[in-house]
Amino acid sequence: MKCVIPQRYHRQLMGLRGSRVQLLSREHAVEIKFPDRASSGSASAELPIPEGTDPGKEKEDWKCDTIILTGREENCKTVEAILKKLVPVTVEVDVPYPIHRFIIGQRGSNIRKMMEDYNVR
Incomplete structure (x- = not known):
């Protein structure tokens, strides 16, 4: 096949x-x-x-x-x-600039956790 x-x-x-x-x-x-x-x-x-x-x-x-x-x-x-x-x-999401720091987290911890948990980049 x-x-x-x-x-x-x-x-x-x-x-x-x-x-x-x-x-x-x-x-x-x-x-x-x-x-x-x-x-x-x-x-x-x-x-x-x-x-x-x-x-x-x-x-x-x-x-x-x-x-x-x-x-x-x-x-x-x-x-x-x-x-x-x-x-x-690929999905593009618009996020207002003031919220970026909350998504990224301290030293990038939040964004790394999301990347690991959901297998995304």
Whole structure:
């Protein structure tokens, strides 16, 4: 089964030394194969849309973005859903300047605690 996730997120999906992928692989009896890393000039985010393709269509055929899942179909679908949920999301929040010091805390303690507790940057 193919799972298309932009290559720039693959490192985060793998975790430290592949720990997340190994855990998923063991728990769901699925082999997870990440593609070889594309050179920096050819990353999918920087590639132009190939001629003759619909710009709104997913980039299914882009090899550097395609993760191959091997195993039972229901297990592969479960792992695909988990991998897609692990893709980081950026949310911008406007906070008035006078409140910044309360969020940061003394010597950055509050902000570090939030980063650890909620796995955010």
